[in-house]
Amino acid sequence: MPVMHFRVQWPDGTEANCYSPSTVVGEFFVAGQRYALGEFVERAREALNIGSERVREKYGFACSSAMDQLARIEEHAQRFATDPQAEVKVIELL
Template identity: 45%
Template structure:
């Protein structure tokens, strides 16, 4: 199962590096995207819950690191106004792009 990190900038300029045990974050967030604090918290924790369940399905136990990241995001989000903006700066690794042969 491919792991990934995603980097966000909170409304006060603080940058946070986050961990996910799955690339599922790409289904919920976009690099360069700006989300309200409430929307970001919701999207990120939903994705991290999905990631933890993917680990559970494959290995028989949930990923505690995904839960810890979700808790960090929830706790950090409480410091800001719900309507303030969080920016997704990076996601690594990126999703593979389709080759020209696959799109024709």
């Protein structure tokens, strides 16, 4: 399966490289676009779940790396959950 990485900038300016087991993430994010924190997490959740299911369809098991990535995104997003103005920028899709 073709994997895709996406680099994001969190509200505090830190950057993170994220993993998707599928190019489906390109249907949920646009490079250079900023997303409200909650919207970013929801889009990431949907994209990574779809990617994991595509792995299941092809190989017979879900993608634990996608679920690990989602857990890291959700955990990191909690740091900014009290800020209603928090946004995440998708820097690039690789």
